[in-house]
Amino acid sequence: MVDTAATPYAVELRGVTKRFGDTTAVAELDLGVKPGEFFSMLGPSGSGKTTVLRMIAGFEEATTGTILLDGDDVTRAAPFDRAVNTVFQDYALFPHMTIAQNVAYGLKVRKTPKAETQQRVAAALEQVRLAHVADRLPHQLSGGQRQRIALARALILRPRVLLLDEPLGALDKQLREQMQIELKQIQRDVGITFVFVTHDQEEALTLSDRIAVFNQGRVEQVGTPREVYEFPQTSFVAGFLGISNFIAPEVAERLTGESRAITVRPERVRVVPAEVSPAAHETSVVGTIAELVYTGPATRYIVEGEHGLRIIAERHNDHAPTDTAPWSRGDRVRAVWATEHAAVVP
Amino acid sequence: MTTTASKPLSTALYRSRRLRLGSLLTLPLVWLVGLYIVSLALLLATAFWRVDPFTSKVTPAFQFDAFEQLLANEAYLSTSLRTLGIALTVTLLSAAFAIPLGIYMAKVASPWVRGFLAVAITLPLWAGYLVKILAMRVTFTEEGFFNSFFGVFGISGPGFSQTTVVLTLTYLWFPYMALPVYTAIRQIPVNLFDASADLGAKGWTTVRTVVLPLLAPALIAGSVFTFSLSLGDYIAAELVGGATQMIGSIIANNINLNPPVAAAFSMVPVAFVVLYLLATRRTGALERM
Incomplete structure (x- = not known):
């Protein structure tokens, strides 16, 4: 029973x-x-x-x-x-x-x-x-x-x-x-x-x-x-669930020094010029824009960068409707996120 | 651009609606009107002809003697009712076997078993009609299989009787009911069974309230066969019916002696079938056919 x-x-x-x-x-x-x-x-x-x-x-x-x-x-x-x-x-x-x-x-x-x-x-x-x-x-x-x-x-x-x-x-x-x-x-x-x-x-x-x-x-x-x-x-x-940038432990170690898998959502990733160096509390990957995807409310940038990473960044289209995307394909950029915004995957 | 010049006939057929209809319908119409309807009409016309009482010679006329004879003789009425009863029983029995078998085949059986049963149902259609009636004769005769097998338990078979006629006709026409019913059950989505159980209905309630109404068109299609084929049969009555007489038996007996009576009596099963179709039309099931 x-x-x-x-x-x-x-x-x-x-x-x-x-x-x-x-x-x-x-x-x-x-x-x-x-x-x-x-x-x-x-x-x-x-x-x-x-x-x-x-x-x-x-x-x-x-x-x-x-x-x-x-x-x-x-x-x-x-x-x-x-x-x-x-x-x-x-x-x-x-x-x-x-x-x-x-x-x-x-x-x-x-x-x-x-x-x-x-x-x-x-x-x-x-x-x-x-x-x-x-x-x-x-x-x-x-x-x-x-x-x-x-x-x-x-x-x-x-x-x-x-x-x-x-x-x-x-x-x-x-x-x-x-x-x-x-x-x-x-x-x-x-x-x-x-x-x-x-x-x-x-x-x-x-x-x-x-x-x-x-x-x-x-x-x-x-x-x-x-x-x-x-x-x-x-x-x-x-x-x-949604789009996610999954970063395997060995790559994460090189980025953050900690050998734990992390994941960061595209909406938390910013794209800045490659020359801009990240702040102390930030993690970043340098790469080139491989693709731009316009989805209406947002634009997605796919950045192909170091360590074979593909980072997806999403930018809310809160600018004037007539403005076009600030980046185009092939631009050298840096994908940046606050280190604490990445979730550790146990 | 590469174009192949089509044959002129194909083009003409494609362009002309009349030609197309003509080529489709000529043969079937000749068959249907020429042979089927005309010969039936001729038969029915015979019902009004005259038989010379002395020479038994039939001459064209327009009189109602044959119908008066039919109405005067109670045997004709009782035979009509008996035949109607047999045809209805055969139809009900076929449906009663076909529905559970169809549910099992369509919703429970493995593909292999399903295929085997489908063959088992259709295979008898390949055997001759007389062969099957003779098989029933061998089964139910005095010293036959049924009596020698069940006699051990003290059960004796129906012999050659009306019961055996019903069993034989059910045996003969069952495939015509089983196939449309099985096909219709296959088309009922499984989740209707799930939904019915989910809403609280047990098996029998689901069959009664969901399966049967959805099967109505198939049951009617099948019953048109089982009913009308039973109504017109007389060989089963003759070979396994003992003294049982059906409409067909009487028509067969009169066909040489008194053709007008035979023709007049032929109208009875036609009338039954027409009444049956009208009754089913009232249920609305024909529209969903």
């Missing part, structure tokens, strides 16, 4: 492993999601994050280990016996049911009285601002609308935990950003624990209270967006 004594977590995984034949999708995973938090599982495809979500939902069974929901062991429980609901990547709305019927499905299965069902469906549709499409069929809705219906269908059951499997993946960028805000608002309103799977680091940073970064079936780091972005614990995390 596993010890299911009071756990502070809404969802807890203890030593969970999932194997498909010879491949191990998830290895010896320990993870805890706190009640009411917006928890993201971030990682590249094939990193095991969706498998973990499917095990929490009950679609997959853990090969070994224990999954607890509010302290109850649900490792072997069927999906219909778990107080969790899922929003699927491609929405999984029932194509032959109207929107109202889709949203009412879970209540109907539970034989909820008609009057209550009607009232709750109306409220759920109101919450996602789609009361006017109640009688339409899913294929008559846009992607963003279907997304919101999938959300309403899952939330109407008032689950302990809502699982979201890349729910915004199929939407275009603008709609996606709008939905992110909406999702966050809804989560705050209903106060339900959200477990959110995504491969989009920006999305994870924007939405989450905490993020677990997955790689090859393991969790590399768990922390607040700020923690994982500013203090990556591994080179993978440093590279996966």
Whole structure:
């Protein structure tokens, strides 16, 4: 028997492993999601994050280990016996049911009285601002609308935990950003624990209270967006979240005198003329500008320098719109950052 | 620029819509109108012809004697209802077998098992119709496989009876139901099953509320085959039915003796099929076909 004594977590995984034949999708995973938090599982495809979500939902069974929901062991429980609901990547709305019927499905299965069902469906549709499409069929809705219906269908059951499997993946960028805000608002309103799977680091940073970064079936780091972005614990995390200049220990030793891997974000790197010598508290690399990338709000400079380093510096375009970049390709420059702005990778 | 001069015929076909339609439709239309519809119409016209009571000679006329005979004789009515019952039972049995098998093949079985089952379902289609009925005859005859095997447990088979006719027709037409149903189940996204379970539905509820409605077009397509083929069959009744008579048996018996009655009675299965199609159209499933 596993010890299911009071756990502070809404969802807890203890030593969970999932194997498909010879491949191990998830290895010896320990993870805890706190009640009411917006928890993201971030990682590249094939990193095991969706498998973990499917095990929490009950679609997959853990090969070994224990999954607890509010302290109850649900490792072997069927999906219909778990107080969790899922929003699927491609929405999984029932194509032959109207929107109202889709949203009412879970209540109907539970034989909820008609009057209550009607009232709750109306409220759920109101919450996602789609009361006017109640009688339409899913294929008559846009992607963003279907997304919101999938959300309403899952939330109407008032689950302990809502699982979201890349729910915004199929939407275009603008709609996606709008939905992110909406999702966050809804989560705050209903106060339900959200477990959110995504491969989009920006999305994870924007939405989450905490993020677990997955790689090859393991969790590399768990922390607040700020923690994982500013203090990556591994080179993978440093590279996966945003752009990062990763400097290996042997090169770092020559720059700073300390043989520890460091990482510094492009927005903390300045580009100055090569002749300008850095201040005492600064680290710098001399090189030539190999590439300029204009991204709208910022311009990225790729400096190829000593020790075979490629340093990316990002400059906010806060100058007059008519001004062009102060540097061009081939310029000899120095990439400089405050030594304490570089994070040490343990 | 290199251009190859196309053949004039290809160009003409490409440019002229009429020529194109003509070349597509001439053959099928000759077949459909010339042979299929005209011969059916001729058959139905025979229903109104006259039979000379003394010489049994049939002469063209327009009278309703054949229909009056049909209505007067209760055997015709009971045979019609029996045939309808057999056709409906065969259809329901085929669907009842095809749905779980299709779910297993499409969503559970490994590719190898799936391929094996697909062959197992379609292979009997290659065997002759009579061969299959004779196989059932051998199985259910007095000293046949069924009785000698199950007789040990004190169970005796249905012999040659209406039950055996239903079993035989189900055996014959099952592939026509199984294939469209299997294809339709394959097209149901797996995550609809997941979503249904996630929202609290157990297996049977999911089948009833998600799978069956999505299968309706396939079930109707399959049932048009199983229903109409059963409705028109008479050889199964003759070879494994014992005393069982179906509409086809009576038509076959009358085809030489009294062609107008045979023709008039032929309209009954046609009417059943038309009614069946109208009923399915009301469900709205045909639009999603």
